[in-house]
Amino acid sequence: DTSQNEITTTTIKQDDSSPTAATYWEVFSDRRSYILCLTGFFFHFANANVLLVLGELMGDGDDDEDGPSRNAIPLIAGAIVLAQITMAGATWAGDRATHLGVGRRPLFLIGLFSLPIRCALIIYWKDAGESFLLSTQILDGVGGGFLGLVHPYLVADITFGTGRFNVLMGLTASMFGLGGTMSNYLGQQAVEKFGHVASLSGSLVISVIPVLIFGLCMPETYGARGVDSKQHASSNNDDDDKEAGKTPYVEMAEK
Template sequence: MFVFLICAVMFHFSNAAMLPLLGEMLAKGRGRSSMMFMSACVVTTQFVITLIAGWSGRKAHTWGRKPLLLIAFGVLPIRAILYTLTSSTAALITIQVLDGVGAGIFGVVSVLVIADLTQGSGRFNITLGAISTAIGIGAALSQTTAGTIVHHFSFNAGFMFLAAIAAMALCILYFFMPETRAKSFLNDRQ
């Protein structure tokens, strides 16, 4: 549970500031039209989340939880790095598809992981609440930290910092987080 908590907080620490930073970057020198670009980013993300959530729920039962989490965590550093490679508005909005993939998978699979880890204990709700609180704190710190880096250095430095945090989370997940579906499956068979 502790490894998953660390990974989840790092995921959201890395993820939470990316869209606001992207919105700020897209808004530079565009005045009122910047609202349209930010709206396009949000709509793109939400559309992809809608598509990917059902798919990830089905795949979680056949593939397991960890492979899907690796996909969600893996797209995060890629997304951050891609933001540093282009200034094209269309390309930046298209990169938001990766946000939808990561968030869509994490949103579904994280609940399944918590259910697996708390199965039979009666502690699902309190565990979900505690992890959600920790994630919220990580997300709030993300905004402040990345914003400070951007203010003192550049957007690219902010995105690269977030990419580094995401890459660390991916490594921790890969090396230290076990598959939880097997535990759930074994409990179901007993």
């Protein structure tokens, strides 16, 4: 019996041909890869500066000759906490929508659309009071929640079968970070030279670019990995088998 099991295991290893990972060029030349990179770059290029300008406006820093007042610190802290709470709720809602079969495009577009609306409201409510300005952080949480949730799903769909998930995940994250860094620097330069409204107006204009790029060029990737209700049911059965102490190799050996 022992020798027969060894022969069976050896046969399985010989028949199991490991797939070859795709080349970097194959991953980078995929149209969906650079669409996602450009979308994330322009979104964060427009987004990162907004919280800084919002904090300056809430801290009575609209006059460029005056520094922010003492109440800026609790207001900025409140803005961050409000965005984080909303982000948690948006992530949960997006996850439920994904399990119900909602595609990647609509969820990602909701996150992208939240930014131009947020910029427009901050400009419109610039003199309306701190509570109005603070409430715009709800949209920041919506954008961060949906984009943060759908981003790895998109990367997994694009790189399915290539063995290069981490490569594209790192590339897109780097592009997102580059956009955010440039936004902080150039956005504050615009504040110093042209004022807060001009800086926010620039973010508003730039925030439309990722919406157009993603909305017009990015195809729906949901289902690229065979994600449907049947697969969810199959995964549940696999979990039951694992709990029973069985693995695919054990089942094959038993057969």
